[in-house]
Amino acid sequence: MALHKLKRITKRPDERRADLIRAALDVFADKGLDDATVADITRVAGVAKGTFYLYFSSKEHLLTALRERFVEDALEHAATLFERVGKEDWWGLVDATVESSIDFGLQHRDSIRVFGREGLSPKTKEALGVAERKLNGMFAAGIQAGMAAGAFQVADPELTAVYLHHAIDGALMEAILFDEDLDRDRLVAGAKELAHKVLAPAPPS
């Protein structure tokens, strides 16, 4: 009678869940949010299709979970940086922010691959747009603080925050997506130079 269903490994729920998330990130990065199927994910995770629904109530919920985790991480990271505003040397802060942002991106390449790309698609506009705006707000506030302190000088702090953010983010994403072996240090050095030039007060000319 016994059909000998071999492999029927039971794992701790959080492990299983982690497996599935890892697999999902993999597959999403590889095929895109829409082309990735639940079957793809479970295959990569090495579980049966039904198992997916033991951990996530739908594909959409998994996405939301992933997105939220990523957004939280990003905001937390930004908050950590922001806390240092005013407490230390402005240019050191700029360097630290730039470097830390790039490293944050590199540490989260998986999520970046997924959300950076389709982060602006209609479905996720709302979700990520808000976070994006918060980030921009924090950076803009930092710039303004630096201006108030006489360290920086830009005509339009908010817009500058947006430009710097997209410069670094966009380049990072391009590097992650296309460069097989991207040069982290080159990226960092370039971004620092960029930020310095942009934020520096105009020479007395």
Added chain:
Amino acid sequence: MALHKLKRITKRPDERRADLIRAALDVFADKGLDDATVADITRVAGVAKGTFYLYFSSKEHLLTALRERFVEDALEHAATLFERVGKEDWWGLVDATVESSIDFGLQHRDSIRVFGREGLSPKTKEALGVAERKLNGMFAAGIQAGMAAGAFQVADPELTAVYLHHAIDGALMEAILFDEDLDRDRLVAGAKELAHKVLAPAPPS
């Protein structure tokens, strides 16, 4: 109540085709490439589903056609700018390039909404990646020419091209996608300032 069968209207093929392209761009921008259905497009275009296939052999082919048209336009636009390199005042050229790029983006908001967003997704990576690289190459070449002429000074011209490109592109896209009423002039002024600061030789300090 019944708004059925509003009598069949025949149009010249190029008009119908244009209708469909307009509708497609609309719908794609609205729902995203994958969530947009052929039925959505034909509904917006005011034709029957079968009519779509009189003009495009598949949803995929329409996408390709749209993408190619957009890429061609963008490359042509860049080529036009590039032709002016070396023939005129460098800073005037920078301003013109920045302004023209933003205006190009605004004129093509529809395509930007569609391709800017999902332009880096796995399915279109190949297609748009190549064009992106060409654009970057042209901008980098322009920067190098300016450096050779002693007008600009940057440590890493290629990377600078990438950063500037993404700064302007990203900000433009964000503006197009989120700002109900985006301020073109503010965007242009900010981008000019950005480019000037980034490309200007360091002051003798």
Added chain:
Amino acid sequence: MALHKLKRITKRPDERRADLIRAALDVFADKGLDDATVADITRVAGVAKGTFYLYFSSKEHLLTALRERFVEDALEHAATLFERVGKEDWWGLVDATVESSIDFGLQHRDSIRVFGREGLSPKTKEALGVAERKLNGMFAAGIQAGMAAGAFQVADPELTAVYLHHAIDGALMEAILFDEDLDRDRLVAGAKELAHKVLAPAPPS
């Protein structure tokens, strides 16, 4: 205003109709009844799609027309042969029947290609089945007449008619469908030999 719709040739209705029938036979033979589209037919016939419906009220009707014409021809051909029964030498009649049948098939290869093949499919079962039975009946009657006259001798005249009919028909069809250059004389000689052996009285042993 005038769009200069060039080619708008008007032909005599019967010519047009003949063109369409020729084209249809071609296309049906080439792609099969179901895979052949009305568009295929009109393209081959060199007319617009709408024109088809000026001459046939539907694809089905065209098929019916074709089928009927073919069946009529076949029955008439058989009737002609049958009229000679009893009026002449039995073996000469056999030879003439065999030869004439093969030649009839070769002259109608187009129809054979179409109807021989799908003639037994559910849709046409009724239509061609009846004709087939009539033909068999006539051949069987001929054989019985020959037996009554002492010329032939078979155990089961009806079944023999069926066997002979399929032998010749099947081989002919196979030749038409697969043999690039089928040897009509070889086919005829073989069929005559076959018929003679089958109908000849058993030797006194």
Added chain:
Amino acid sequence: MALHKLKRITKRPDERRADLIRAALDVFADKGLDDATVADITRVAGVAKGTFYLYFSSKEHLLTALRERFVEDALEHAATLFERVGKEDWWGLVDATVESSIDFGLQHRDSIRVFGREGLSPKTKEALGVAERKLNGMFAAGIQAGMAAGAFQVADPELTAVYLHHAIDGALMEAILFDEDLDRDRLVAGAKELAHKVLAPAPPS
């Protein structure tokens, strides 16, 4: 009244697969290869439409599977017969071959109904044509062996194989398709008589 959602029944894959094949053969026989829809098949099999694709990747693949199975069976059957060539009494062999062929056809009436009919249509020409030719080759070889042994005598062994094959096959198919109650023994007796007469050496006359 409502016969909806009769609770989902899970079966062993091979059973389900067999159900679907049975249903497919039924439906194909009933409506023809092209007019049969996947929905027809699943309705007869008593499953949802999607279930079909759990077992066959497309309608076309199912057809291929069915066809291959049938061709294999037929070739194997012929091979079995052919092995006996030369090892036993020639006329006994003829009788056995004829009888076995008819019985094979009757056992496979389902497939015959489907493939016999549309076996020569353009789409399957290639697939079945090759097998047909192989079969003919084997029968021709058998006849030639019998001639070499002095048992048979025909002018054109290859052509004779073709004629005999089509005589029996065609009659069998006609019987299967049209005769509600076909008389197997009559068919066998007639075919034996036919084969004997055709293969027998001419009387010294």
Added chain:
DNA sequence: GATGAATGAGGCTTCATTCAT
């Protein structure tokens, strides 16, 4: 917990037929 067979809504595409020009 885990499995994977089963489901069915919904998307893409074809093509016989219609109809305004």
Added chain:
DNA sequence: CATGAATGAAGCCTCATTCAT
């Protein structure tokens, strides 16, 4: 008479989700 753009029903196939084991 002739055209060919337009229609929409109908077929194939995918995949998120459910459920019996």
